Amino acid sequence: MNPRKLLSRTPLHLTIWVFAAIWLIPTLGLLITSIRSPSSIAGSGWWTVFPKLFSGGEFSLENYAGVIMKQGLGQSFLNSLKISIPATAISTFVASFAAFGFAWMRFSGQRTLFMVLVGAMIIPLQMTFIPILPIYNKLGLAGTFPGIWLAHTAYGLPIATYLIQSFMAGIPKVLFDSASIDGASPLRTFWSIVMPISVPALASVFIFQFLWIWNDLLVALMYLGGQPDVAPVTMSIANLVTNKGQDWELLTAAAFVSMALPLVVFFSLQRYFVRGILAGSVKG
Amino acid sequence: MAEVTLTGITKRFGEFTAVDDISMVIEDGKFTVLVGPSGCGKTTTLRMVAGLEDVTAGEIRIGERVVNKVPPKDRNIAMVFQNYALYPHMDVFNNMAFGLKLRKTAKAEIERRVHEAAQLLGIEEKLKSKPRELSGGQRQRVAVGRAIVRDPQVFLFDEPLSNLDAKLRVQMRTELEELHNKLRTTTIYVTHDQVEAMTLGDRIAVMKDGVIQQYAPPQETYDHPANQFVAGFIGSPAMNFFPAEATVQDGRPVLTGPTFKLVLSPEHASVSLPSQVVVGVRPENLDGPVTEKENSIELTVSVLEQLGHTLLVYGYVGETQIVASLDPHKQVALDSVIRLSINMNTLHVFDPSSQQTLI
Numbered sequence: 001m002n003p004r005k006l007l008s009r010t011p012l013h014l015t016i017w018v019f020a021a022i023w024l025i026p027t028l029g030l031l032i033t034s035i036r037s038p039s040s041i042a043g044s045g046w047w048t049v050f051p052k053l054f055s056g057g058e059f060s061l062e063n064y065a066g067v068i069m070k071q072g073l074g075q076s077f078l079n080s081l082k083i084s085i086p087a088t089a090i091s092t093f094v095a096s097f098a099a100f101g102f103a104w105m106r107f108s109g110q111r112t113l114f115m116v117l118v119g120a121m122i123i124p125l126q127m128t129f130i131p132i133l134p135i136y137n138k139l140g141l142a143g144t145f146p147g148i149w150l151a152h153t154a155y156g157l158p159i160a161t162y163l164i165q166s167f168m169a170g171i172p173k174v175l176f177d178s179a180s181i182d183g184a185s186p187l188r189t190f191w192s193i194v195m196p197i198s199v200p201a202l203a204s205v206f207i208f209q210f211l212w213i214w215n216d217l218l219v220a221l222m223y224l225g226g227q228p229d230v231a232p233v234t235m236s237i238a239n240l241v242t243n244k245g246q247d248w249e250l251l252t253a254a255a256f257v258s259m260a261l262p263l264v265v266f267f268s269l270q271r272y273f274v275r276g277i278l279a280g281s282v283k284g
Numbered sequence: 285m286a287e288v289t290l291t292g293i294t295k296r297f298g299e300f301t302a303v304d305d306i307s308m309v310i311e312d313g314k315f316t317v318l319v320g321p322s323g324c325g326k327t328t329t330l331r332m333v334a335g336l337e338d339v340t341a342g343e344i345r346i347g348e349r350v351v352n353k354v355p356p357k358d359r360n361i362a363m364v365f366q367n368y369a370l371y372p373h374m375d376v377f378n379n380m381a382f383g384l385k386l387r388k389t390a391k392a393e394i395e396r397r398v399h400e401a402a403q404l405l406g407i408e409e410k411l412k413s414k415p416r417e418l419s420g421g422q423r424q425r426v427a428v429g430r431a432i433v434r435d436p437q438v439f440l441f442d443e444p445l446s447n448l449d450a451k452l453r454v455q456m457r458t459e460l461e462e463l464h465n466k467l468r469t470t471t472i473y474v475t476h477d478q479v480e481a482m483t484l485g486d487r488i489a490v491m492k493d494g495v496i497q498q499y500a501p502p503q504e505t506y507d508h509p510a511n512q513f514v515a516g517f518i519g520s521p522a523m524n525f526f527p528a529e530a531t532v533q534d535g536r537p538v539l540t541g542p543t544f545k546l547v548l549s550p551e552h553a554s555v556s557l558p559s560q561v562v563v564g565v566r567p568e569n570l571d572g573p574v575t576e577k578e579n580s581i582e583l584t585v586s587v588l589e590q591l592g593h594t595l596l597v598y599g600y601v602g603e604t605q606i607v608a609s610l611d612p613h614k615q616v617a618l619d620s621v622i623r624l625s626i627n628m629n630t631l632h633v634f635d636p637s638s639q640q641t642l643i
Contacts, residue, residue: 177336178369182383182430183357192382196373 034252035059063253076236087152088209095160103168120158167201203272233258286347286437287312293342302328304494317485325494362431363440368423370415377411401429441473512639524606530557542602543582564632570608572624580625
């Protein structure tokens with residue numbers, strides 16, 4: 001890099017570092033606190049551990065064992081998986097069908113329907129609770145996993161469809177011409193051509209949806225209720241804050257457990273994440 | 285193989301008429317080129333034959349069958365697109381095999397046909413590559429291969445060479461010609477490049493504004509253009525046009541202008557010329573410099589372009605710039621006034637209002 005470029009990039013890099021620090025320092029504090037004993041947490045701040053970082057002794061994974069075994073976070077973790085994975089998969093899957101229809105098929109009312117879809121993104125989901133909950137109760141969906149899958153799918157569909165649609169609309173028309181001459185039906189074109197090409201967009205929508213559902217508390221609280229056999233991680237942590245508000249070692253360990261999976265998902269799919277966002281926003 | 289017949293084909297997009305009442309017969313096994321400037325309706329015509337566009341009016345037949353309502357996949361055609369349209373996520377083999385698989389062709393047969401086509405096109409060692417790993421020329425070969433394996437009744441080419449660089453374009457052009465000589469499949473080829481049209485076509489249809497201006501063998505469009513548009517479109521550098529006054533002297537038509545007097549042969553005496561005409565003469569039919577006044581034209585040299593095999597001399601006849609293609613070893617000075625003889629057998633005369641060829 002030439003000096004001039006370096007100079008012009010410096011403010012940018014500085015800003016990025018500052019933001020990264022603002023995000024990372026509390027997380028680091030969280031991590032360190034979660035592996036310290038209750039007495040040392042009460043006795044000194046987490047930043048005091050650095051001088052004796054390598055002498056060892058002070059750290060243990062006891063807190064994690066505690067939250068996962070005794071506080072039922074292990075069960076909640078499984079529940080979160082049972083909620084997030086199917087809900088994300090269903091909404092991404094349904095959204096890609098809808099997106100293909102909006103992007104490449106012609107039917108009457110298409111524009112209006114698409115406007116309604118985009119409009120639906122603006123509606124706060126809190127507004128939907130009152131009309132939907134009675135229906136859920138009547139159908140026996142409340143408190144069940146299929147019920148919450150359905151809810152998350154519905155809430156996620158507008159944005160997911162919109163994002164995938166904008167990507168699919170950017171696929172060159174000539175590929176569809178070619179496929180139709182090759183003899184592919186619209187469904188075949190969707191499976192064999194559109195879906196494989198759209199992997200970056202699908203992956204980024206998948207990540208978005210997954211993170212949103214994983215971190216969701218409100219929808220789960222409304223449609224699942226607080227029973228430990230169905231409660232996701234977010235709800236268990238909220239309960240911990242209420243019941244064990246003073247036990248920082250448990251809260252921090254629990255918080256870290258809930259962060260672990262999103263981090264894994266993000267880092268393993270991040271190349272799609274960046275590519276997908278670019279591909280969706282910049283056509284061509 | 286089959287003949288393709290277009291009868292009164294019209295295509296309108298809203299108010300705009302892209303193709304206006306075209307009728308033509310594309311002969312069985314022949315290479316037919318649709319050529320014209322962009323927006324002339326040539327690609328739309330091709331897409332209608334392919335079934336990718338609906339026909340507003342008229343009838344398209346492939347062989348004996350009217351295909352107006354037949355979907356593209358059942359027309360037994362194959363198409364090669366300008367930007368290749370390869371499926372980016374499939375390797376070369378699967379790109380070529382996709383159409384066959386959809387037609388439930390037996391696996392062994394697919395293998396055989398794809399390898400045969402790949403061998404014919406020299407891309408056998410690329411069968412496992414993805415399109416993005418190929419060069420432009422190789423991609424176009426895959427696109428052609430994809431068309432060949434289907435063994436269709438008609439090949440449709442939509443400007444297949446225009447994304448390639450100049451050298452590769454010439455090479456692929458020859459390869460396409462060779463391929464056609466081997467396969468002898470009825471071919472419709474769209475291009476805006478008149479050189480491609482001339483070299484590839486058994487017959488070429490010159491189009492403008494959705495109308496066929498002339499449909500003839502290439503040499504005929506060059507020798508006997510139907511109108512001023514065809515005359516100007518076919519040939520490179522383009523034909524020179526300049527206005528002249530037509531009179532009759534001693535029973536022979538005479539064309540005069542500020543720096544020339546052209547006496548036509550008596551055989552043209554029967555043609556009634558309007559008093560104002562447009563004279564057309566190709567750069568290669570000018571020669572000189574000469575001294576004699578009759579059947580020659582005087583011009584002031586403004587630009588010289590030495591191409592090695594020819595010397596292009598640009599100059600003005602009155603207000604009109606014309607170009608002459610001369611022997612490269614002739615000495616011509618810039619800004620000089622020279623006289624060039626015109627080969628009167630190749631002279632064209634057009635009606636300035638209707639633009640139709642008079643002589």
